[in-house]
Amino acid sequence: MRSAVQPSLAELQRALAARILSGEGPELDSWVCVPPATDSAARVAVYVDGYPARIREALRESFPAVAQILGDGSFAALADRFAKDMPAELQNLNLVGAALPRYLESDRVIRDLPFLPALAELEWAVDRCFHADLLPPFDPSPCSGWSSGDWARARIGFQPGLGLVCAPWPLRELRETYRCERSEIDVDLVDRHDRVLVYRRGFDVVVESIESAEAEAMASLQSGVVLGEVTAALADSGAEREAVAGYFGRWASLGLVVSCELSPLP
Amino acid sequence: MSVGRAGVAADWPRLGFGVGLRAEHYEDVLAGAKGADWFEVITENYIGTRGRPLAVLECVRRDHPVALHGVSLSIGSADPLDRRYLKALKDLVDRIEPALISDHLCWSGVDGRALFDLLPLPLTEECLNHVAERVRRVQDYLGRRILLENPSSYLGWRASTIPEAEFLSELAERADCGLLLDVNNVYVSAVNLDFDARAYLDAIPAHRVGQMHLAGFSDMGTHLFDTHSRAVSDEVWELYRHALERIGPAASMVEWDDEIPPWSRLIEELDRARQIRDQVLFADEIGRAAVAG
Numbered sequence: 001m002r003s004a005v006q007p008s009l010a011e012l013q014r015a016l017a018a019r020i021l022s023g024e025g026p027e028l029d030s031w032v033c034v035p036p037a038t039d040s041a042a043r044v045a046v047y048v049d050g051y052p053a054r055i056r057e058a059l060r061e062s063f064p065a066v067a068q069i070l071g072d073g074s075f076a077a078l079a080d081r082f083a084k085d086m087p088a089e090l091q092n093l094n095l096v097g098a099a100l101p102r103y104l105e106s107d108r109v110i111r112d113l114p115f116l117p118a119l120a121e122l123e124w125a126v127d128r129c130f131h132a133d134l135l136p137p138f139d140p141s142p143c144s145g146w147s148s149g150d151w152a153r154a155r156i157g158f159q160p161g162l163g164l165v166c167a168p169w170p171l172r173e174l175r176e177t178y179r180c181e182r183s184e185i186d187v188d189l190v191d192r193h194d195r196v197l198v199y200r201r202g203f204d205v206v207v208e209s210i211e212s213a214e215a216e217a218m219a220s221l222q223s224g225v226v227l228g229e230v231t232a233a234l235a236d237s238g239a240e241r242e243a244v245a246g247y248f249g250r251w252a253s254l255g256l257v258v259s260c261e262l263s264p265l266p
Numbered sequence: 267m268s269v270g271r272a273g274v275a276a277d278w279p280r281l282g283f284g285v286g287l288r289a290e291h292y293e294d295v296l297a298g299a300k301g302a303d304w305f306e307v308i309t310e311n312y313i314g315t316r317g318r319p320l321a322v323l324e325c326v327r328r329d330h331p332v333a334l335h336g337v338s339l340s341i342g343s344a345d346p347l348d349r350r351y352l353k354a355l356k357d358l359v360d361r362i363e364p365a366l367i368s369d370h371l372c373w374s375g376v377d378g379r380a381l382f383d384l385l386p387l388p389l390t391e392e393c394l395n396h397v398a399e400r401v402r403r404v405q406d407y408l409g410r411r412i413l414l415e416n417p418s419s420y421l422g423w424r425a426s427t428i429p430e431a432e433f434l435s436e437l438a439e440r441a442d443c444g445l446l447l448d449v450n451n452v453y454v455s456a457v458n459l460d461f462d463a464r465a466y467l468d469a470i471p472a473h474r475v476g477q478m479h480l481a482g483f484s485d486m487g488t489h490l491f492d493t494h495s496r497a498v499s500d501e502v503w504e505l506y507r508h509a510l511e512r513i514g515p516a517a518s519m520v521e522w523d524d525e526i527p528p529w530s531r532l533i534e535e536l537d538r539a540r541q542i543r544d545q546v547l548f549a550d551e552i553g554r555a556a557v558a559g
């Protein structure tokens with residue numbers, strides 16, 4: 001260890017980091033140097049206050065509806081709690097929002113607003129979709145000779161930005177609240193299940209509600225289940241054959257499907 | 267070492283007068299709005315995106331030089347260099363082929379924890395060696411030189427033994443890198459830490475300055491804060507004039523990131539910078555002619 005006035009680079013950085021993250025780092029004050037008659041605490045506070053302020057700002061940009069529903073004070077308090085507990089591996093300010101939906105699941109705000117984690121998940125899906133790559137749509141010509149057995153073991157790949165969020169809340173309507181005054185927010189939450197598909201059309205992000213059977217099929221396919229198993233499950237649950245075919249046709253026409261590969265034979 | 271005057275500054279691209287490319291001005295820029303010779307973008311906003319921002323940047327790049335300006339290289343951190351960040355930076359450099367690449371003389375995190383700020387370094391021999399060695403490694407990895415910017419400072423460290431301008435000057439020599447001279451940051455730090463801003467500029471080696479920043483600050487009562495939320499102050503314009511006299515017409519740009527004004531207002535700031543450049547260079551020309559005559 002070096003003397004108190006001659007810390008190593010790492011010691012000095014750890015002390016300021018501790019002050020920023022938890023108000024600790026007592027040795028810091030004797031290492032800081034400001035002009036005479038200057039309040040050094042006020043100068044340290046520039047950095048201490050800057051950290052949560054930047055996280056608040058980044059979250060507000062990614063989660064406008066969560067921010068609108070909570071209001072300025074509650075949202076800032078939530079962001080500050082989140083900033084303190086944030087996973088260390090988040091290195092890019094534009095990506096810190098990735099951890100908010102899960103964080104909300106155990107935060108106190110959900111006592112009154114139980115839909116917030118799902119709404120945050122939807123808003124994060126929209127954010128990621130905006131920045132995602134848009135791959136060329138699936139070219140079906142190599143599959144023209146496939147047998148029905150081949151199609152049964154096909155795995156479907158979707159656009160990297162495609163998102164699907166399902167919850168027992170009217171998610172799409174809740175997301176729209178960022179456009180209105182907070183005092184005008186009035187959303188009926190009772191018995192309003194929603195399954196929301198998020199995808200790109202050009203550079204725009206489309207957010208639309210879909211039927212439960214379509215959502216189930218897409219969720220299964222996204223998780224890697226082969227086509228035969230997905231269609232069998234849909235048939236078991238009473239879905240109409242035409243409706244199921246319609247989902248696939250629609251996804252293809254929207255350019256959401258980017259690949260179709262045969263899974264290995266057992 | 268040569269200490270420059272107008273016209274001496276070295277082999278950095280003379281880009282003229284630029285602005286930061288911000289989403290608020292995408293429509294203006296795509297519609298061909300005039301006034302900016304080049305654009306600077308915040309590197310991190312174009313890493314990890316394949317959406318509209320990158321498409322706009324590529325479109326802008328077709329007609330204009332672009333500079334990549336990073337905020338998370340964390341060149342002074344005690345942590346190892348972040349390889350994933352460097353790889354992402356190199357991918358963007360290969361894609362955009364920027365005229366200039368810059369980041370800040372600062373640290374932004376330690377022990378693997380990012381703090382999302384430009385934090386002050388102790389200006390010591392230990393730190394100088396550490397930063398110089400890392401700048402060389404970054405430049406070797408990218409295959410080209412980078413510029414380091416003087417940050418706005420709100421506090422200093424008792425451990426510091428080297429004045430910042432001297433530190434930057436020595437760093438540029440040891441690492442063979444360039445400097446991004448932020449004239450507003452010089453002014454803000456000079457007021458906050460009580461040093462002479464003009465003496466600071468005089469200690470910066472002209473041939474190392476590849477770019478200059480102009481911006482507005484806010485007076486918080488206890489200190490000046492580098493907010494980038496308003497017009498360039500008269501004091502900073504005066505310093506800029508002095509910097510041009512010493513350094514010559516390095517690529518200059520106005521940073522305006524908060525309370526962003528309409529495009530036309532932003533260009534008014536650039537035009538003021540152009541006017542000062544013209545006055546300085548004209549005086550320089552007359553002076554040379556008088557000496558030669």
Ligand SMILES: [Fe+2]
Pocket residue numbers: 415448451479481521
């Ligand atoms: Fe700057």
